[in-house]
Amino acid sequence: MPELPEVETIVRQLRRPLIGRTFSHIWTDWPRQIVTPDPAGFNQRIANQTITAIERRAKYLLFPLSQGDTLLIHLKMSGQLAVVPAGEPRSKHTHLIFGFTDGAQLRFTDTRKFGRVYLLGEPADILGQLGPEPLLPSFTIEQLQRLLTSRKRTLKPLLLDQTVIAGIGNIYADEALFYAGVHPGRNSASLTPAEIARLHAAIQKALNLGIERQGATISMYRQPDGRKGQMQDEFVVYDRKNQPCKQCQTPIQHFTLGGRTTHFCPQCQQ
DNA sequence: ACCACAACCTGGCCGC
């Protein structure tokens, strides 16, 4: 579910309640959610470590801890995080709970159980394979040009490849390609310099709008405080099949590309 | 190098 803007929204909301809190223990009834170390080792190692910061890299949440480890969380399709007081009833889909020394808890609720957590001394072991962050100033048109033209791949699946660009998912790929006026099925190496410049601006526009609107709620996504995002109200193509294009009134079409539903305007994205 | 597809899970929705 969550893409870069949703994860960024969650990170921003978790900083105030969590920075400075100290872990005491974890509880789980679905140990597969814990990738490394094994649950017993995880429990032992996280105890007495204080959260010193909360950051985002691609779709990962990073919690640097006081003794040098980093807690990594990936929410995958349906993961949600919430900070709750001790004693709150546990939802059916909460399979991992982080307890703090003051009794508060960080709860990881995940209907589909795809989400994963890692406790690592060296987070680069996981994060090292990721491509550039598209919202950093260092992500330039020239860099995007190199990423697109140094290989021959279908454009949209390339944008979804986290080792090429980090953080874009199915929603924001479709939205960005519409803003750029480029068809999702184009070969990456065939884009003109003008199209690449438009795509660069379009990626940043879509992601920044998503952050401004605090993410997109289609079904399950909620912010840590339980509120829905507002980005779904801004969709130009995603989830709008057969509805009129906001620019030219042509019905939005959809097809499958790289195994993902893809929405586009046949008029504006030829 | 690139692509298609299954797998990992559960629930919601649609048609019958």
Add this chain to the structure above:
DNA sequence: TGCGGCCAGGTTGTGG
């Protein structure tokens, strides 16, 4: 109401 089939914001592994 119930049931089968299909869909879902992500990622990884396999095989062609």
